[in-house]
Amino acid sequence: MRLDVVTIFPEYLEPLDVSLVGKARARGVLDVHVHDLREWTYDRHNTVDDTPYGGGPGMVMKTEPWGDALDESLADGYEAGAHSPVLVVPTPSGRPFTQELAVELSAEPWLLFTPARYEGIDRRVIDEYATRLRVVEVSIGDYVLAGGEAAVLVITEAVARLLPGVLGNAESHRDDSFAPGAMANLLEGPVYTKPPEWRGRTIPDVLLSGHHGKIARWRRDQAFARTALNRPDLIERCEASAFDKKDREILSILGFAPEPGGRFWRRPTAVEE
Numbered sequence: 001m002r003l004d005v006v007t008i009f010p011e012y013l014e015p016l017d018v019s020l021v022g023k024a025r026a027r028g029v030l031d032v033h034v035h036d037l038r039e040w041t042y043d044r045h046n047t048v049d050d051t052p053y054g055g056g057p058g059m060v061m062k063t064e065p066w067g068d069a070l071d072e073s074l075a076d077g078y079e080a081g082a083h084s085p086v087l088v089v090p091t092p093s094g095r096p097f098t099q100e101l102a103v104e105l106s107a108e109p110w111l112l113f114t115p116a117r118y119e120g121i122d123r124r125v126i127d128e129y130a131t132r133l134r135v136v137e138v139s140i141g142d143y144v145l146a147g148g149e150a151a152v153l154v155i156t157e158a159v160a161r162l163l164p165g166v167l168g169n170a171e172s173h174r175d176d177s178f179a180p181g182a183m184a185n186l187l188e189g190p191v192y193t194k195p196p197e198w199r200g201r202t203i204p205d206v207l208l209s210g211h212h213g214k215i216a217r218w219r220r221d222q223a224f225a226r227t228a229l230n231r232p233d234l235i236e237r238c239e240a241s242a243f244d245k246k247d248r249e250i251l252s253i254l255g256f257a258p259e260p261g262g263r264f265w266r267r268p269t270a271v272e273e
Helices: 010-017 019-026 063-079 099-106 123-129 149-160 212-230 232-236 245-253
Strands: 002-007 031-036 086-096 110-113 134-139 256-258 264-266
Touching: 002 010, 002 063, 002 149, 010 019, 010 031, 010 149, 019 149, 031 063, 063 110, 063 123, 086 099, 086 123, 086 149, 099 134, 099 149, 110 149, 123 134, 134 149, 212 232, 212 245, 232 256, 232 264, 245 256
Parallel strands: 002 031, 002 110, 086 110, 086 134
Antiparallel strands: 256 264
16 A cells, blocks of 8 residues: 655654554555655745635645645656555544544555645645545544644554554454444453453453353453443444344343334433443
């Protein structure tokens, strides 16, 4: 995968040289190019923003530097043999970033990020490139940051770990929270390692039993319990048909009941166990 980032703070992207992403770069699994937007400014102050039309607080990032930077980044990628990129626009007003979207983006050969500052980029830039590229506006949460670089790091890490050869064990992400399939709307339960006793706290007996079926069932029940506690809305989104008999039993214990429409809802009198 090729990954381009255009930013006014290239140093913010230095974490892309460490951990799994850094190793993926070193092995050639991920080809990262970070571009300084100010290289495409033409005044002595390297101006990238101006006051908004219509008035109001804040500043808006200008069309000219962004247009020139994106044109050159695209040309460089095409010259290197890359296919058409997906333009990823980090913004609080975008589509929520989920594991499902991470999987979707991990299948793309080229991602081009446009992390903005101030009040954002002049909308004409996004509209212009949407005529020739797929554009995905993405929000990593219901809050506002000083800029989009942190979102780029979040999205890149989530996507890169799904690329073949990045994780030491290719099966590691199968049981992640939100992973497509059985964990699509569940949070992963607690995990344990050696020693078997620490400060008087022991490991659940089932994990020491060697019975793979019982262990798998325990882990799924724990996933339901944690999801019910921290994100009951995820369970309420699910169709009842997504759960087997044992799933429905644990959901009943946790205070959920199926409604006529086929989804689960949480009974107001539920007592969590």
